[in-house]
Amino acid sequence: MATIELLRSRPPSRVGLGWAFFERQTNLWKRYWAWEVVWLVYGVVNTLAITFIANEASRSGTVSKGELSRLTMFLLIGTLVWAYMSAVLDDMSLTVMWERWEGTIEHTLMAPVPRVVHLVGMSAFGILHAFIRTSLIMACALPFFQVDLGNADWATAAAVVAVGSISLIGLGILASILPLLYPERGEQMSFMVQALVLLVSGVYYSVDVLPGWLQVASHVSPATYLLRGIRDALLNGSSVSNQAGALAILAVFGLVLVPASLLVFGVAERWAKKTGRLKRQG
Amino acid sequence: MNIPEARPLAPADQEVAVGRRPVPLEVSNLTKTFRHKRLASLAPRKKAKKPPRAALDNVSFTVQTGEIYGILGANGSGKSTLIRILSTLLLPDGGTVHVFGHDVVKEPGKVRPMLNRVSADPSFFRPMSAMENLLFFGRAYGMSGPEVRRRSAEILTRLGLGDEHAREPMLHLSRGQQQKVAVARAFLSSPRLMLLDEPTTGLDPRSKREVQGFVAEVRRESQVTILLTTHDMDEAEQLCDRIGFLSGGELVAEGTPLELRKQVAAGRPLDEVDMEAVFIELTGRSIEEDENEDQQAEGGA
Numbered sequence: 001m002a003t004i005e006l007l008r009s010r011p012p013s014r015v016g017l018g019w020a021f022f023e024r025q026t027n028l029w030k031r032y033w034a035w036e037v038v039w040l041v042y043g044v045v046n047t048l049a050i051t052f053i054a055n056e057a058s059r060s061g062t063v064s065k066g067e068l069s070r071l072t073m074f075l076l077i078g079t080l081v082w083a084y085m086s087a088v089l090d091d092m093s094l095t096v097m098w099e100r101w102e103g104t105i106e107h108t109l110m111a112p113v114p115r116v117v118h119l120v121g122m123s124a125f126g127i128l129h130a131f132i133r134t135s136l137i138m139a140c141a142l143p144f145f146q147v148d149l150g151n152a153d154w155a156t157a158a159a160v161v162a163v164g165s166i167s168l169i170g171l172g173i174l175a176s177i178l179p180l181l182y183p184e185r186g187e188q189m190s191f192m193v194q195a196l197v198l199l200v201s202g203v204y205y206s207v208d209v210l211p212g213w214l215q216v217a218s219h220v221s222p223a224t225y226l227l228r229g230i231r232d233a234l235l236n237g238s239s240v241s242n243q244a245g246a247l248a249i250l251a252v253f254g255l256v257l258v259p260a261s262l263l264v265f266g267v268a269e270r271w272a273k274k275t276g277r278l279k280r281q282g
Numbered sequence: 283m284n285i286p287e288a289r290p291l292a293p294a295d296q297e298v299a300v301g302r303r304p305v306p307l308e309v310s311n312l313t314k315t316f317r318h319k320r321l322a323s324l325a326p327r328k329k330a331k332k333p334p335r336a337a338l339d340n341v342s343f344t345v346q347t348g349e350i351y352g353i354l355g356a357n358g359s360g361k362s363t364l365i366r367i368l369s370t371l372l373l374p375d376g377g378t379v380h381v382f383g384h385d386v387v388k389e390p391g392k393v394r395p396m397l398n399r400v401s402a403d404p405s406f407f408r409p410m411s412a413m414e415n416l417l418f419f420g421r422a423y424g425m426s427g428p429e430v431r432r433r434s435a436e437i438l439t440r441l442g443l444g445d446e447h448a449r450e451p452m453l454h455l456s457r458g459q460q461q462k463v464a465v466a467r468a469f470l471s472s473p474r475l476m477l478l479d480e481p482t483t484g485l486d487p488r489s490k491r492e493v494q495g496f497v498a499e500v501r502r503e504s505q506v507t508i509l510l511t512t513h514d515m516d517e518a519e520q521l522c523d524r525i526g527f528l529s530g531g532e533l534v535a536e537g538t539p540l541e542l543r544k545q546v547a548a549g550r551p552l553d554e555v556d557m558e559a560v561f562i563e564l565t566g567r568s569i570e571e572d573e574n575e576d577q578q579a580e581g582g583a
Binding site: 012016017019020021023024027028031032102103104106107108109110111112113114270273274276278279 | 316363366369370371372373391394395397399401403405406407408409410414417418419421422423424425426451467
């Protein structure tokens with residue numbers, strides 16, 4: 001009996017604590033299934049609307065028939081990667097916002113869960129959620145287009161997504177800080193951050209078309225390397241070894257962004273505690 | 283009716299338990315001031331801003347093991363500010379708070395496993411069922427899924443809620459039922475210090491009696507220490523061993539209900555002196571006056 005109690009009196013495992021957040025988000029996801037359908041439909045329509053631009057370019061003679069498949073793939077990859085990235089960033093920015101809406105923020109933040117574990121649990125759900133949603137969008141959108149995937153290196157694309165997702169977690173944690181600091185306008189401010197990433201990262205065009213000063217900004221966005229790596233893998237069949245440089249840059253982004261964002265979140269949380277912002281909305 | 287057994291102490295607490303026994307709650311010279319928020323507006327600024335107002339002003343008190351200590355005051359008197367500081371959600375400007383010897387500002391990680399809280403507003407993830415909510419909060423306190431389910435069922439049954447209620451989304455439950463789930467959430471982790479922040483506000487008389495009965499029963503059967511904030515005089519007198527009057531952020535009087543009555547009786551029989559009269563006499567104002575004057579204090583938070 002004493003042994004059992006000693007075992008039970010050990011501090012709870014971090015995996016178990018992180019699982020609390022993953023499981024909670026899954027339960028919320030199930031309950032809000034109608035919203036999920038809405039976002040899925042929106043994602044599919046958005047993907048189709050943007051990718052059909054390639055067909056128009058072909059019809060009007062702007063691109064040749066031979067280049068149609070490549071342009072279609074270029075736009076398709078852009079919309080899908082953006083759907084994935086914005087889903088991760090949205091889920092992470094909801095870390096604080098959702099708790100404020102429901103009024104649970106005080107109960108959650110006073111629970112004995114290290115903030116790192118809390119945010120990692122939320123990120124794990126965000127990544128899986130975004131991956132499933134994007135896969136469904138892709139499955140729905142692909143039949144509308146004739147694309148040549150014979151040359152695609154899916155393993156390399158998967159490696160780029162896996163490594164790039166770590167830096168997205170860092171960006172997501174940074175996005176979640178704004179609603180922590182600004183209870184009423186924080187969510188809108190996080191949309192602004194997303195819009196800037198969209199502008200400079202070459203989602204629907206090559207970053208080469210940007211003005212020089214915006215091209216500089218594109219270098220500090222991990223999304224630029226994520227998109228470039230996936231496009232190279234799927235359009236040109238680039239192998240993992242060919243993408244070693246992009247993977248290394250993405251890894252460095254992840255290694256810097258995740259600890260830095262956790263540090264900034266900690267500072268922001270302390271400031272919110274000092275000014276009384278850790279409370280429900282309304 | 284058996285209380286769910288207490289969960290074993292964390293190693294740090296076992297260490298403390300075998301040595302000297304620190305008091306559950308020690309508040310010393312606690313001060314917190316909020317600056318008034320300026321609303322974002324394009325209109326020109328007219329007047330100089332109001333001076334900051336102290337939500338808590340040099341508040342000191344101690345709560346002993348197994349005691350129910352009541353903080354009585356109007357809305358805006360500083361009760362919620364006090365509870366939020368104790369909950370490690372708000373940093374004080376001055377003074378200290380120790381929970382079982384641990385500083386809430388310097389050692390929040392050691393304080394958090396030992397306390398839990400019921401708020402006036404039962405805040406939950408409303409689309410999720412009661413059990414899904416309890417699973418989340420139980421796991422966040424390091425409990426396993428089966429352990430949460432077992433203890434939740436025990437506590438909810440004692441509060442008059444059955445399995446069918448546990449499976450319902452929170453938004454389908456009445457206000458009273460939601461508050462009972464909030465009580466279950468708080469007692470689930472077997473806290474050693476329970477913060478009850480106006481736990482019966484807005485409840486119908488029956489639900490109020492049931493929650494008060496549960497609190498009294500848990501106190502009788504376990505060594506949990508309770509800090510109860512309320513503006514309900516009868517509730518404070520019925521449940522609390524000692525009461526402190528908080529008015530305008532200051533703790534203006536404290537003592538047992540009997541001691542407080544004696545202070546203002548002035549020769550009258552004690553049963554003719556109700557707690558409302560004691561509050562007015564010792565604070566110099568009624569609960570309603572306090573409420574009107576101090577509403578802004580915590581709004582600035």
